[in-house]
Amino acid sequence: MAKNTNYLFKLDLLLLSILKEKDKYGYEMIKEIAQRTDNLIEAKHGTMYPIIYKLIEEEYITSNTVLVGNKARVYYHLEEKGKEYLESITQDYDNLVQSIDLIVHGTKHYER
Numbered sequence: 671m672a673k674n675t676n677y678l679f680k681l682d683l684l685l686l687s688i689l690k691e692k693d694k695y696g697y698e699m700i701k702e703i704a705q706r707t708d709n710l711i712e713a714k715h716g717t718m719y720p721i722i723y724k725l726i727e728e729e730y731i732t733s734n735t736v737l738v739g740n741k742a743r744v745y746y747h748l749e750e751k752g753k754e755y756l757e758s759i760t761q762d763y764d765n766l767v768q769s770i771d772l773i774v775h776g777t778k779h780y781e782r
Contacts, residue, residue: 689748
C-alpha cells in the first residue's frame with residue numbers, strides 16, 4: 671500500500687501519470703496538468719519541484735539535462751520503481767473515490 675493513503679489528491683499522482691506517457695521537463699508538466707484539467711489544477715513551481723526532488727530521492731524518477739539550443743532543460747523519466755509506486759497510489763486513489771461515491775451518491779459511480 672502507498673504511503674500517506676489518507677488523501678484525495680496528490681500532485682505526485684499527476685506527475686507520475688504524465689511521466690508514464692513520456693519523459694518531460696518541469697514547465698511542460700505544469701502546462702499539461704493545467705490543460706488536462708481545464709485549468710482547475712495549476713501546479714506552481716514552488717509546490718511541484720519539492721515533490722519532484724522527493725520522487726528523485728525515492729528513486730521513482732530520474733533526471734537528465736539536455737541542451738536545447740542554448741538552454742539546458744532537465745527532463746524527468748519514470749523508473750520501474752516509480753511505475754510500481756504509481757500503480758499503488760492509483761489504486762489507493764481509485765478506492766478512495768469509490769468510497770466517497772458510496773457516501774455522496776449512495777452508489778459506485780466510478781468504475782474502471
